[in-house]
Amino acid sequence: MTVLPDDDRTIDDLLASARARNRYAAYDMAAAEARLRARQIARHRPPRQRTADAAPLNTEWTAPEDERTPDADRAWWDLNAVCLLALGPDADRQLAAFITSRYADKAGALVFACLLHLSGDSSGARFWWRFAAGFGHPVAEYCLFLEHAHSGEYDDAEHWRTELLRHQFSPDLLCGDRSTAPVLSPPSMEPVHSHIVHQQHPEIGTVPLPTVGLVGRLRQLTSLL
Numbered sequence: 001m002t003v004l005p006d007d008d009r010t011i012d013d014l015l016a017s018a019r020a021r022n023r024y025a026a027y028d029m030a031a032a033e034a035r036l037r038a039r040q041i042a043r044h045r046p047p048r049q050r051t052a053d054a055a056p057l058n059t060e061w062t063a064p065e066d067e068r069t070p071d072a073d074r075a076w077w078d079l080n081a082v083c084l085l086a087l088g089p090d091a092d093r094q095l096a097a098f099i100t101s102r103y104a105d106k107a108g109a110l111v112f113a114c115l116l117h118l119s120g121d122s123s124g125a126r127f128w129w130r131f132a133a134g135f136g137h138p139v140a141e142y143c144l145f146l147e148h149a150h151s152g153e154y155d156d157a158e159h160w161r162t163e164l165l166r167h168q169f170s171p172d173l174l175c176g177d178r179s180t181a182p183v184l185s186p187p188s189m190e191p192v193h194s195h196i197v198h199q200q201h202p203e204i205g206t207v208p209l210p211t212v213g214l215v216g217r218l219r220q221l222t223s224l225l
Contacts, residue, residue: 059179061171064145064164069157075150081181082143082171083114084225092219099210106135112210113143115218116196119189122147124208133160138169182225191217 062070062078070078091111098108113128126147132140145160171178195214198206 061175061178062146063171064142064161064169069149069154069161070146072150072152075146078178079117079143079146079150081178082139082146082175083117084181084184085176085178086111086114086139087218087222087225089222091222092215095210095218096215099212099215103209106132106137106140109135110137110140110143111218113140115189115192115210115214116208117143117147118184119192119196121196121208127204127207133163138164138167139174141167142169142171142175184225188221188224192221 061081062074094105094108094111095115096108098105098112101108103109109128109132113125113132116122116128117125126144129140129143129147133144141160141163145157145164148154148157148160192214195211195217197209197211199209201207
């Protein structure tokens with residue numbers, strides 16, 4: 001004869017006892033949301049305008065020789081600085097060459113990718129950085145290294161870091177002085193969107209492309225930097 005255990009608990013009782021204890025019952029959600037908003041605002045504020053109680057600013061580029069992958073914020077600021085410095089005096093000419101060559105100019109591809117990044121199109125920027133990197137553009141490789149590090153895609157970041165080391169990449173030599181990166185407010189990029197079209201490709205999906213009008217808009221934009 002089988003003796004059943006003396007336990008008259010219901011299934012609801014058993015499930016209740018199996019539930020994990022709520023470790024966040026006393027958590028101040030409003031304060032957490034305020035911290036997140038403050039951090040987001042700080043990240044989108046130009047470094048020279050950040051407050052004295054913020055984290056120390058980095059004025060040096062992240063070196064590919066450093067085996068530590070940069071944290072997300074550091075990579076984001078470096079990437080923004082690269083893109084802003086890429087919009088130099090020759091940027092409009094390079095973008096025009098990119099368009100007239102039917103999107104086959106690697107220098108113009110880098111400029112267009114940087115414009116896409118600054119306007120908030122990270123996937124489009126990746127596409128054209130990869131295009132330029134495929135043609136051996138070292139700054140595009142550096143952009144991909146930083147963008148993957150920012151996104152937490154460490155294997156991809158390590159791949160591009162290896163490529164940069166193989167090509168003996170020097171950010172100071174090829175990107176310029178990081179501390180001289182100009183300030184650009186996000187609203188300044190709004191007019192750029194109307195000069196970008198999106199073409200559907202049967203194999204690679206949606207591809208952003210510049211219109212001729214973007215050259216003039218870029219010329220206006222760089223005059224503000």
